[in-house]
Amino acid sequence: MRAAVLEDYGEPLEIRDVDPPDPAPHGVVVAVEACGICRSDWHAWMGHGEWADDRVSRGQILGHEPAGRVLEVGSGVDSLAVGDRVVIPFNLGDGTCRYCLNGHGNVCADGAALGFEPEVPGAFAEQLHVPHAEYNAVSLPDDVSTESAAALGCRYVTAFHALAHRADVGGGDRVAVHGCGGLGLAAVQIADALGASVVTVDVRDEPLGMAESLGADATVNAGEVEGVPEAVAARVGDGASERTENEDSTRHGTGPGPDGSVDVSIDALGRAETCRNSIRCLQPRGTHVQLGLTTDAERGEISLPMDAITRWDVSVLGSRGMPPTRYGELLTTIESGALDPGRLVTNRVSLSAVSDRLRAMSEYGTSGIEVVTDFSS
16 A cells, blocks of 8 residues: 655655555554644654654654544454444544543553554555554544544644633633644634634734634734734733733733733644743633644743743643544534534645645645545555
8 A cells, every 4th residue: 555654854755555454353444535734744754752752753654634434344343344434533542541431532541643653653545554443433424524524633623622621611711822723723613613702823814814714703913013912912802902912012021910811822833932922811810721732942841931820820731632532522513513624624635745745834834724635646
């Protein structure tokens, strides 16, 4: 079968023939019909993660946002059959550890990250093996297309888990989203569907425009304002926003507090600047959610205004993926029409084009979610 293999960091993936997988007794083989191209793939392609002992090894088949049809079924699998349409979480659990059993399989003690570890080759390939399939392979409703399921990927489910489960966003909440890549745009659509008002921040007009089409109430171009927290407050339009967006951002301190304007703020990019801006946008008792992974500029470490966080009773949360056992909640919401991940898909490409799309991410030259739909060329 054809697969895209990481041979050298930052160099084109090698498209080559590899042996197709055989199902373990607890696994299934899936014929991949669509797979998203994610910034996490870019991090792996660039060789990031060394600082956290999380660098992807050369020889890895990348790709971690797949959907497709079951092709072969392991001898111990009863709940899945050949031909079933499935979506696969990237955060694979074993279904037996205390985290899996308590509904937190995205942090399974014995889990594996699809497409990032040698034991779980990824989905930039014609076929994919899914271990512990009765736990990890989620059946797709007829009304959810394979392409939309691939758009769920790690970005959409991470944003949904962060907003709906970790930060408990609901009607009347004010949310700021920093970074309007695929992850940030997913957060915009989901926050809007949950009843929140949303302000988005980016330095590019195209994704800011897309954010508005997905439900953002206001946008901030960070390259055109003196201080992002002040600009966000001005867009929110409450008493904290009477100052102008061009005021000196140092006037209001370096941390959250009474000058903040939102209840929940999300860093969907992973840079020191966006993380600190996110926290500075918060009002007392607000919640910062870190979704974006850092690059080699931060190497996993960002300094934060901890005294202000303590003073104003601010929460700082992380979120990664979503437990497979909670996919039904999201899929039901999609079936109802309240959410439409397919609207985030901006480009459909072949397997051989993946390297070019990863390279474009280095210059922030992509928007929305791009999906591999052709694995034959």
